[in-house]
Amino acid sequence: GAVVSQHPSRVICKSGTSVKIECRSLDFQATTMFWYRQFPKKSLMLMATSNEGSKATYEQGVEKDKFLINHASLTLSTLTVTSAHPEDSSFYICSASPHGGGTGHNEQFFGPGTRLTVL
Amino acid sequence: GDSVTQMEGPVTLSEEACLTINCTYTATGYPSLFWYVQYPGEGLQLLLKATKADDKGSNKGFEATYRKETTSFHLEKGSVQVSDSAVYFCALSNQGGKLIFGQGTELSVKP
16 A cells, blocks of 8 residues: 555656656545655755645745646645756655644655656 | 764675664654665665654664664664665654655665
């Protein structure tokens, strides 16, 4: 149980275009979803936290107008990279938590990631 | 702010060797501590966790003990296998359910 999928797994796009990445919780309802960015040989950096039906909370330094996050249902969150540029090339990973924030001990289930390459 | 520091890799071991990956943390309050594993081409999977001081998390032969006095959560395994080759991430969760990750340690186990 607790499977999270991401689509697409890989995407290559031209500079200036927008790319949408989907994150789905397949067998549970996710009150909260998280989006991370992972650079080669580096750790995961939390970009934003999204709660179903409300606006995402972005981490410091993350441009909310560039990385649009929508969490329209309890099983789907999307990340849209707008006007992508080569420096946006990275590995984007989502996770989903079956519970809200609260105690901070709630487990997150991770998707397999999406490799974005901007030419 | 809260942070996690883990030993740099890559770590290369022979099969059946002992493994220790060091992890230390800085946090306010009483965080939960986690080890995640990322196998090649796959997403992160929770390996083990500990939610309070002196708790020991264990799974698949791996262990880690929450040491509040040394702010550490070192990952250990007595005998590694080739299938353990992966990247290991130490992480903490404090308030709001956010995870803060260490930089990851790549483990390569040779037959």
